[in-house]
Amino acid sequence: MTLITKATRSFLLACLIALAVGGVSCFWFLHKIMDNEASEQLLHEKEQVEEYVNEIGVLPKRWFSISDSLWAVRTHPPVPMVMGDTVLFSTVQKEYLAYRQLSFGIATLNGYYQVNIRKALYETQGLKQALLLAFSGLSLVLVGLLFFINYRLSRSLWKPFYRTLDTLKTFQLAQKEPLKFRRTSITEFQTLQSNLTKLTNQLRQDYQSLKTFTENASHELQTPLAVIASNLDLLIQAPNLTEEQLERIGNLIETVGNLSKMNHSLLLLTKIENGQFTDAVELDLSSLLSEKIDLWEPLIRDKGLALHQQITPNVRLNIHKLLVDVLLNNLLGNALKHNQPNGSIRVELTQNTLILSNTGPQPTLPVDQLWERFSKGSSRTDSVGLGLALVKQIANTYHFPISYHFQDGWHRVQLSFNIS
Template sequence: MSLSSIALYFYLRNILEVEIEEQLYSTAARIESSLEAGKNPYSLPPAVEVATSNKSLPDILKDTLIYDPSQDEIELFRELSSFKKINNINYKITVRDLVVESENILMAIIISYLLIIITVFVVLYYFNKVGNSYLWKPFFNTLEQIKEFSLSTKEPVALSISNIREFSELNTQVKILTDKVRGDYNNLKQFTEDVSHELQTPLAIMQVKIESVINDAPLSNQQYDQLTSIQKDIKRVTQMNKGLTLLTKIENNQFINPKQVSLTSIVEGNIANFKEIFQQDIQFVNENELLVTMDYHLAEILCNNLISNAIKHHIGSGDIVIEITKEHLSVCNKGEKPILHADRIFNRFYKENESVKSTGLGLAIAKKICDMYNFKLTYTFEKGFHIFLVQFS
């Protein structure tokens, strides 16, 4: 449209020039006819000038500048000089026409055209925006429903009805997909819960029977050691089953009751419980009360796993140091060397030292909990201490 306005400008200017030239030739022809009729030549400077001439030249068409006393300015004229021999007398007929008015007309047309372009652009933009907003409304509604889709809820996806075939097909496929995903999720969840529940009962029965055998029957040292080892393995399998079930629940976002909890109080309770079981001294540095928003049960598991991990892997003398500030929780235990594969320490079942009997799920669970609430759990080794730091800010 911009290029067309430029083309229109030159096209109209050419048309106006042709019209002015036609008018000049017409006026010159009238003067010739008057002279041929024997009338006295007349002049009306600067529009018309008739004078005798001893030259005979072809017509001369050009632009010229002439001072206009009425406007007190120089005006642009189109000039036609015609040399004619009439009644055996050579005449020079000069006809001029003002060009300024034609330029004004030209600019008025161009400005009007540009205004029309701008008006059309604004109107089309508005109607396109409103039309597209209405046209794409079902699509964005479907997109919003997909964003809000959750496996933990039983409510179906509320998709709007659309008369547009493509959006209608999209809604149909989205509904089929979400129903299938929710069905698969519920089946997997039910299977996991059933397996976990069914495992707990035989493991508990085995534990009771072994305890009964140990307590009632006379056993040799070898039998006692074997039964004790089996008892520990059963306990480990039970803990592993609970840990995997907990990880599954965390990954499926089944903990949806966050509230403000005091990690300071939870850590103090854990320290008191561990001191009754283990002999290591625990130094608690409490600078500020640490309040976070999360599920209370997961907060207990997070603190318990970090502290129990420090106790299990503590080497040599010295205290286990637990520090709480307004923005972080750190748990430090003595160690001989840094962990060889620190990048794998939060993986499931990864154990740096096989001599320590553990499920290998404690730190993986702690990492999952931190990821769930966008906390940052990191490991470093400084000055002979393994340091696990949870940043809450």
């Protein structure tokens, strides 16, 4: 839900609540006013009758000069004054109608009488209903007009904010030019744009510094490692070396190789996290996977492993060529390294999933830790613990859900993707 929609809904809800409360309050006040007016008219007519009797001594013969509904009945005193509401059936309108009636006693020269004055209430009820409908209609029109004005005004006021968001969405860490926001006359949005400009400029500078440091560090580390490896290769060929010396030199060569692989993997991870692989192209994943399996098959056979593959042809995927190469190599390499004698490897590719399964011992780490850097599910020394971290980072880059689980002696990694 957008900010404008949320604000407009809140405004509309507030208006409707105010309209309901105001309508009920107005109707109640109108009812009280008309109710009091009816009672006051009856009391006024009573006073007129009493003034006439006090002046003349008898009841008036022409009642219509005082009230349109008045009659008197001779009775015995005393008669208390009573005012109440009643309903009477109208033969004209064929329904029961509401009235208010006032009864009181009065002494005349001709005797004691009970005077009854009646006033119709249904007329005021109709007036109240008409006024209520008029108020409701006018209020709805007013709320609709205010709703429209508020919506248009909100769109106009918040337009610089949404323009700022659209500009911010285009921001890339690797871009050379700073973000350029459209100018606005609203002080708060000016402050927001100024702070965003400072923040993105600082991010770009930090990114460039990190990128330069990573590349330089990788280069500076790779050169001495290559020199060490070269010298060790020469040293191991020297004559008159003892068995113990050969073993130590072999361990050093293996350690240097692991350091070189770790350096390369960390550099690759950093580049992926920094979004440096943006040139995705449509690739034939089926053909690439088949080629990789052909390259890895001799190693798989040498280790005495059975290979089962089921590859759906013409599965195409939008991804960077180097990253898909790293992805497949790490998945196949893990299936080979973490296997068991006379084990098996299964490769399945469908239009929506890539599944690699292999036999092997149960991992020594919890499943959720296997994706972390330098986490090893076994005690092998030839693994630097970055293979699955690379796979996970590549999957996250392209929003491919990936999962791992171990069951019945089988490791299973499943990668899901959307086909373009």
